[in-house]
Amino acid sequence: MEAVIAVFALLFVLFLGLGAYATVRVVGAAKRGVDRGISQARRTVEDHSLRAKSFVQPGAAGELAQLRLKLRTSMRATQDALHAAVAEDQSLKESVGLFERLSAHGHELDGELKRLESEPNRAALSERLPELRERTERITQSADALRWAARDRARRFAEDDLDTLGAQIDVEAGALRHWTAAPESRPAPPPWPDAPAADAPTAGQTWPETPRSSPAQEPAQPAIAPAGPRPTYPWQKKPRPESTT
Numbered sequence: 755m756e757a758v759i760a761v762f763a764l765l766f767v768l769f770l771g772l773g774a775y776a777t778v779r780v781v782g783a784a785k786r787g788v789d790r791g792i793s794q795a796r797r798t799v800e801d802h803s804l805r806a807k808s809f810v811q812p813g814a815a816g817e818l819a820q821l822r823l824k825l826r827t828s829m830r831a832t833q834d835a836l837h838a839a840v841a842e843d844q845s846l847k848e849s850v851g852l853f854e855r856l857s858a859h860g861h862e863l864d865g866e867l868k869r870l871e872s873e874p875n876r877a878a879l880s881e882r883l884p885e886l887r888e889r890t891e892r893i894t895q896s897a898d899a900l901r902w903a904a905r906d907r908a909r910r911f912a913e914d915d916l917d918t919l920g921a922q923i924d925v926e927a928g929a930l931r932h933w934t935a936a937p938e939s940r941p942a943p944p945p946w947p948d949a950p951a952a953d954a955p956t957a958g959q960t961w962p963e964t965p966r967s968s969p970a971q972e973p974a975q976p977a978i979a980p981a982g983p984r985p986t987y988p989w990q991k992k993p994r995p996e997s998t999t
Contacts, residue, residue: 814879815871821890822867828894829860832901839904843911846904853900860893 804823811819836853840846867886873879 814876814883817883818867818871818879818886821886822864824894825860825864825867825890828897828901829857832897833857835901835904839908843907846907849900849904853897856893856896856900860897863889863893 804819804826832853836846836850840850863886867890870879870882870886
């Protein structure tokens with residue numbers, strides 16, 4: 755009895771642990787989904803605010819907003835393209851590693867541009883703009899190069915697969931249309947007889963004789979058939995007997 759109780763207690767503890775683990779996993783997944791949604795909403799709001807600043811604020815402040823918007827758009831597009839492509843092509847892992855290194859420089863530049871938005875010294879900010887513009891251009895060009903290379907690689911693979919598939923379909927379509935039966939085989943004609951030799955008694959060409967039935971198989975026929983009675987007609991005269999004198 756004590757063993758049965760111990761087994762039930764162990765099963766209860768096991769089910770309780772599994773339930774707690776499943777609850778933690780569900781709560782963690784929900785939390786990650788909420789955090790992802792909040793981060794995406796925050797990025798969307800920030801992008802809209804940067805776009806508004808680039809149009810509304812003149813001078814260095816508006817150009818800083820444009821640089822941040824350009825940097826964030828390029829880096830986000832490259833990140834999405836590489837993560838989507840590496841799931842199908844494992845050879846892009848090295849490209850993802852390079853992008854992660856480039857992303858660190860992008861985050862550093864984005865943070866610096868964000869801090870400079872509240873810089874009161876506009877003259878010093880204007881002096882820094884050429885260098886910031888050059889850094890932004892270098893990072894975005896590298897990100898764009900990675901993104902377009904990944905897309906070109908995926909497109910090339912798709913075209914190669916489409917070409918191979920098209921060739922296979924053409925072969926299959928030709929086989930399906932080949933419904934004509936093969937011509938019946940005819941017996942070969944008999945060979946021509948050989949030409950006679952020069953010293954042969956006959957100069958003519960000899961042909962193979964056709965098989966004839968043996969004489970034993972044919973009924974014997976007389977050479978001259980006996981004469982039968984001649985028919986008499988009404989208009990004929992009766993024959994006179996010959997005189998003995």
